[in-house]
Amino acid sequence: MTEEIIIAGFGGQGVLSMGKILAYAGMMQNKEVSWMPSYGPEMRGGTANVTVILSDERISSPILNKFDTAIILNQQSLDKFESSVKKGGILIYDPSGITTHPTRTDINIYTVEAADEAAKQNFKKGFNMYILGAFLKLKPVIEPEFMRKGLEKSLPSRHHHLIPENEKAIERGKEILKAKYIIPTPLN
Amino acid sequence: MEDIKLMKGNEAIAEGVIRAGCDGYFGYPITPQSEVLEYLMMARTEERTGMVVLQAESEIASIHMVYGGAACGKRVMTSSSSPGISLMQEGISFMAGTELPCLLLNVVRGGPGLGTIQPSQSDYFQAVKGGGHGDYKLIVLAPASVQEMYDFAKLGFDLAFKYRIQVMVLSDGAIGQMMEKVVLDEQIPRQTNEEIIKNYPWVTSGKTPDRERNIITSLDLDPVKQEKINIHLQEKFKKITENEVRFETLMCDDAEYLFVAYGSSARVCQKAIQLGRDKGLKVGLLRPITLFPFPYDEVARLAKQVKGILCVEMSAGQMIEDVRLGVNGVVKVGHFGRLGGIIPAPDEVLNVMEEIFIRENNYGRRTN
Structure with missing residues (x-):
């Protein structure tokens, strides 16, 4: 199993930390992991993205231009990375603020209204956890007990009391995932 | 239990x-390696091992603090990124002249000049030549993973003291900034002053009546x-060159086409x-781990095969x-590089x- 993921959005949306939680959880589950961020001026208020690879084998390149799954949180990132999803791969995005929606017909496209849900639940900081939940619904690469361990490892201990709330958001994310476009199964 | 952590290369x-x-450690912050200094500051090294961590006023000051520490036989280091390493060159040359061991880390960014903060490998000549x-x-040690960033710390110091030489870890922004799994070793205790004096008779530790004065200088006016x-x-x-060449080969046994990259x-x-093998192409990789000494012999061996x-x-x-130089004209060599x-x-x-090599009619294009 190798899962190659790009997570992209604005700086401050929790893009890098979502990737970090995934990487930590993967490591706790004894997988090989890599977490390669974009770094530099764009992190200070512009777009941010991170490539996360989870694998049962030694990871070759931490730097990729084709992904199994793209998790997209703003319009710029959608424009940039829609074409980078492997054929038959998955694109997950939050439609709030998106004006030009994805159009590819050779990938599976899902939406998760995480920003709305986070506002509704009054848990805006948990925005990225709803997204993470939606991803895990589609790709259950991490088992829940290791997800918790990943949260414990990546959050500073002063925030550990928030872990149950984060786990709830992950579960809620699984529920609010919607299929937008699914590649039709060919008729035999 | 094994101590495993998820860490950035830096x-x-x-x-x-x-x-x-x-x-x-003596250093001055510069992207993309500032995490080295930050981490050392946060690690409370003075409590853990007594290690001194100091932010100097400049890179030039840093390297000369390293010079001073090394002259006392201490395991000392600095780190920087390309423009900062350029500033340190005078001090590095002086340490070469005086055979003072130290560890240097260059997390390379694009140049010349201030260039960019993104990863690059354009300091090969500076480091190796x-x-x-x-x-x-x-x-020159070239890590290709976060684990190697960790491992080359100890290896670097060991080689530096074995040969009384300066060891540079030549990394880049990508290896420095990415996170991977790292298996950590037990703490090695710092050497006591007595151990240093015993192990390294050349150190300037204060003259005792039973020996000549130790002088550390790179100046000799008599040709x-x-x-x-x-x-x-x-x-x-x-x-x-005879003893310390290190490299890794991947899928080279049956390779017809070879990548060389670090x-x-x-x-x-x-x-x-992987992509090539999926297509049925017999491609392999030679990865030099030491850039000096360079694995010329392995290049020569593979050149006859591919x-x-x-x-x-x-x-x-x-x-x-x-x-x-390793291929020596035996087979065509092409180059591919992205810049900036x-x-x-x-x-x-x-x-x-x-x-360049495989598709028909294009044979030899882009080679030089």
Whole structure:
């Protein structure tokens, strides 16, 4: 199993930390992991993205231009990375603020209204956890007990009391995932 | 239980030097390696091992603090990124002249000048061919993973003291900034002053009545004496060349086409090999781990086996000169590099290999 993921959005949306939680959880589950961020001026208020690879084998390149799954949180990132999803791969995005929606017909496209849900639940900081939940619904690469361990490892201990709330958001994310476009199964 | 952590490359080497019993770090912040200094500051090294961590007023000050620490036989280091390493060259040359051991880390960014903060490999010449003046070499280690960033801390210090030489870890922004799993070792205690005096009789530890004064200087105005010093240095570099070559080969047994790449470019090539093998192309990778001493013999051996060699580096072509020396005209050598902080993509790299060597009618294009 190798899962190659790009997570992209604005700086401050929790893009890098979502990737970090995934990487930590993967490591706790004894997988090989890599977490390669974009770094530099764009992190200070512009777009941010991170490539996360989870694998049962030694990871070759931490730097990729084709992904199994793209998790997209703003319009710029959608424009940039829609074409980078492997054929038959998955694109997950939050439609709030998106004006030009994805159009590819050779990938599976899902939406998760995480920003709305986070506002509704009054848990805006948990925005990225709803997204993470939606991803895990589609790709259950991490088992829940290791997800918790990943949260414990990546959050500073002063925030550990928030872990149950984060786990709830992950579960809620699984529920609010919607299929937008699914590649039709060919008729035999 | 095994101590495993998820760390950035920069953090891993910082933890590595603490655990390798480093006595002192002197540095000045610069992207993309500031995490080294940050991590060491946060790690409360003075409480853990007594290691000194100091932010100097400049890179020039840092390297001369390293000079001073090394003259006392201490395990000392500095780190910087390309423009900062350029500033340090005078001090590095002086340390070469005085044979003072130290660990240097260059987390390379694009140049020349201030360039960019994104990853690059354009400092190969500076690191391998002598960045400062005079006939000298550094041992240059090129990590390709976060684990190697960690491992090369101890290896670097060990080699530095074994040969009384300066060891440079030549990393880049990608390896420095990415996180991977790291297996950590037990803490090695720092050497006591008594151990240092016993192990390194050359240190300036204060003259005792039973021995001559130790003088550390790179100045000798008598050309006959200076030549002797130079010959001694060259003998040392020769010994290192004979004993310390390190490299890794991947899928080379049946390879018909060979990538030669180091650091993050080697990781990209690993993926390119997978993509190539999926297509039925017999591609392999030679990854030099020591850039000095360079694995010329292994290049020569593989050159006789393969039909083409592609050197992949994030520069306009620097390591390719050493690859060509090893190949010695036996087989065609091509080059592919992205510049200015851009990392090549795996399919891009494979495509160039195919374009130059494999697809019909294009044979020999882009080679030189």
